Amino acid sequence: MTLLAVDDVTVRYGRLTALRGITLAITEGEVLFVTGPNGAGKSTLLNAIAGVVPPISGAITLDGANVTGASPEQIARLGFSLVPEGRNVFAGLTIEENLKVGAGMRIDKHKVAGDLDFVYREFPMLAERRHTAAGMLSGGQQQMLVIGRALMASPRLMAIDEPSLGLAPKIIDQVYDILMRLRAQRTLTLLIVEQSSTRAMMTGGRMILMRGGRIVLEGDARDMVKDKALKQAYFGFGDH
Amino acid sequence: MTAALQIVFDALSLGGLYALGALGIALIFGVMRLVNFAHGDFIAFCVFAMLWPSINAAAIVFAGNLPFYLLIPVLLLVGAALSMLSEVVVFRRFRNANPATMMIASFALGFVVRHLLLMLYSSRPKSITLWPSLGLPVEIFGARIPMLQVVTIIITVAVLAVLTLFLKRTRYGLEMRAAAENFTMARMLGVRANNVILLAFAISGMLAAAIGLILATNSGTADIGMGANVMLIAFIATVIGGLGSLPGAVAAGFLIGAASVVFQATLPHDLRVFRDAFVYGAVIVVLLVRPQGLFAPKSAKQRV
Numbered sequence: 001m002t003l004l005a006v007d008d009v010t011v012r013y014g015r016l017t018a019l020r021g022i023t024l025a026i027t028e029g030e031v032l033f034v035t036g037p038n039g040a041g042k043s044t045l046l047n048a049i050a051g052v053v054p055p056i057s058g059a060i061t062l063d064g065a066n067v068t069g070a071s072p073e074q075i076a077r078l079g080f081s082l083v084p085e086g087r088n089v090f091a092g093l094t095i096e097e098n099l100k101v102g103a104g105m106r107i108d109k110h111k112v113a114g115d116l117d118f119v120y121r122e123f124p125m126l127a128e129r130r131h132t133a134a135g136m137l138s139g140g141q142q143q144m145l146v147i148g149r150a151l152m153a154s155p156r157l158m159a160i161d162e163p164s165l166g167l168a169p170k171i172i173d174q175v176y177d178i179l180m181r182l183r184a185q186r187t188l189t190l191l192i193v194e195q196s197s198t199r200a201m202m203t204g205g206r207m208i209l210m211r212g213g214r215i216v217l218e219g220d221a222r223d224m225v226k227d228k229a230l231k232q233a234y235f236g237f238g239d240h
Numbered sequence: 241m242t243a244a245l246q247i248v249f250d251a252l253s254l255g256g257l258y259a260l261g262a263l264g265i266a267l268i269f270g271v272m273r274l275v276n277f278a279h280g281d282f283i284a285f286c287v288f289a290m291l292w293p294s295i296n297a298a299a300i301v302f303a304g305n306l307p308f309y310l311l312i313p314v315l316l317l318v319g320a321a322l323s324m325l326s327e328v329v330v331f332r333r334f335r336n337a338n339p340a341t342m343m344i345a346s347f348a349l350g351f352v353v354r355h356l357l358l359m360l361y362s363s364r365p366k367s368i369t370l371w372p373s374l375g376l377p378v379e380i381f382g383a384r385i386p387m388l389q390v391v392t393i394i395i396t397v398a399v400l401a402v403l404t405l406f407l408k409r410t411r412y413g414l415e416m417r418a419a420a421e422n423f424t425m426a427r428m429l430g431v432r433a434n435n436v437i438l439l440a441f442a443i444s445g446m447l448a449a450a451i452g453l454i455l456a457t458n459s460g461t462a463d464i465g466m467g468a469n470v471m472l473i474a475f476i477a478t479v480i481g482g483l484g485s486l487p488g489a490v491a492a493g494f495l496i497g498a499a500s501v502v503f504q505a506t507l508p509h510d511l512r513v514f515r516d517a518f519v520y521g522a523v524i525v526v527l528l529v530r531p532q533g534l535f536a537p538k539s540a541k542q543r544v
Contacts, residue, residue: 072427088425105430
C-alpha cells in the first residue's frame with residue numbers, strides 16, 4: 001500500500017527552483033534512501049512533505065489524504081515525523097521533556113508511558129540522563145534523542161535528514177542498527193536522506209538519486225552502487 | 241537596619257512590577273519574535289476598563305466598584321481578551337513578516353488603543369480609588385511598609401510561581417517552551433502554532449491587567465500614558481535578560497527595579513533627579529559587557 005505519494009512537486013525559494021517536478025511513492029514498511037550531492041534538493045523535498053515549505057505546484061498525498069499546502073502540525077498529526085538536519089533538540093528542555101513534546105499530540109495517551117520505556121530501553125544513555133538539559137548532550141546523543149523524540153509521536157512514516165552528519169563512524173553504525181531494528185519491530189516506514197550512498201548500499205532498500213532538483217536515478221541501492229559507470233556518471237563524485 | 245529593610249521592600253515591589261512587565265513581553269517574543277510595544281497601552285486599557293467612558297474629570301467608576309474577588313478575574317479576562325483579539329486581528333497577518341515589520345505593527349496597534357482611550361475618556365488623568373486600606377502601613381521587623389508593597393510582592397511571587405508550574409508541569413506549558421526555542425520543530429511534532437501563540441497572548445494580557453491593577457492602586461489615578469514607563473523598562477529588562485529567556489526577563493526586571501531603588505537611596509541629593517540616567521547608564525554598561533544579555537537562552541548557545 002502506498003503510504004506517501006509525491007506527484008510532480010515543484011518548490012521555489014524566490015527565484016531559485018529547488019525541486020523540479022519530483023514524483024515518488026513510498027510503500028508501507030519499506031526503506032527509501034534519497035541521496036545526491038549538496039544542493040540537490042534533498043532537504044527541500046523533506047521540508048515540502050513536512051509542510052514547512054509549500055510547493056508551488058504538484059500534490060502530496062499522505063496515507064490517502066491530500067496534504068498539499070497543509071500546515072506542519074496537521075501533517076505531523078497524520079503520522080509523518082521528520083527528524084531534520086542539524087538535530088534540533090530543544091536545548092533548554094530536559095531529555096524527558098523533549099520526548100514528551102514528541103508525544104504531546106497523541107490521542108492514544110495510555111500508550112505513551114510504554115513508548116517512553118521503549119525509547120529508554122533502546123537508548124539507555126537517555127534514560128540515565130533523563131533530567132539533563134538536552135543542550136548538554138554530545139552530537140551523537142542528540143541524534144539519538146531526536147530519533148527517540150520522533151518515535152514518541154508514534155509515526156507511520158519517519159523521515160531522517162542526514163543522520164550520519166558530523167558523527168563518528170562507530171556512532172553512525174549504532175544509529176543505523178537502531179533504525180533497522182525499530183523498522184522491524186514497529187512496522188515503521190523510513191525515508192532517509194544521506195549525501196553518500198555508502199549507507200544505502202550497506203543497509204539495502206530502494207534508493208533515489210537526486211541532482212539539481214530532479215530525480216536522476218532510481219532503483220535497488222545495492223544494484224545501483226555496483227554499477228561503477230552509472231555511479232561515475234550520475235554521482236559526479238568518487239567512492240565514499 | 242530599618243532603612244535597609246525599607247530599601248529591600250521598595251526594590252522587591254518595584255522590581256516585581258518590572259518583572260511582570262518583562263514576562264509579558266518575553267512570552268510573546270519567545271513564540272513569535274514579536275516585541276509588542278502595544279503592551280503599555282494594554283496596561284492603560286485594563287485600568288480604564290474599570291471606569292465608565294466619559295470626558296469629565298471625575299471618574300465614574302464602573303467595574304471598579306466590584307468586590308475584589310470579582311474585579312480581579314474580570315480585569316484579567318479583559319486583558320486576556322484584548323491581547324488575544326490583537327493577535328487574531330493584527331499580529332496573525334504578520335506571522336511570517338520580519339521582526340521590524342511586526343514591531344511597527346505593534347506601535348500602530350498601540351496608537352489605536354491609546355487614541356481609542358483618548359476618544360472615550362479624554363486626555364485628563366482621572367482619580368480612581370481602589371482599596372484605600374492598602375495604603376496603610378504595616379510594621380515588619382520595625383520597618384513601616386505600605387500594605388500595598390507587601391501585596392505587590394506577594395502577587396508577583398504568586399504569579400511567578402503559578403506561571404513556573406504551568407510552564408514546567410503542564411503539556412501546554414511544555415509546548416510553549418518548546419515553541420519558544422524552535423517554533424518550526426515544535427510544529428513538526430504536532431504542536432499547534434495558533435493555539436500556542438494565542439495562549440501566550442492570553443497570559444501576556446493577564447500580566448498587563450495585573451500591572452494595571454497594581455499601578456492604579458498605587459497611584460490612585462488612571463492616565464492614558466501610565467503603561468509607557470513600565471513597558472519601556474520591561475522591554476529593556478527582556479533585552480538585558482537575554483531576549484527569549486523567561487527567567488532572564490524576570491531576573492533582569494528585579495535587577496533594574498533594585499538598581500533604581502538603590503540609586504535613589506544612595507545617590508547624593510543633588511544627583512537624585514538624574515537617577516534614571518544612572519539606571520540607563522548601568523544598562524549600557526551591562527550591554528557593553530554582555531551584548532547577548534545576562535541570561536542568553538540555551539537555544540542561542542553554540543552546540544557541539
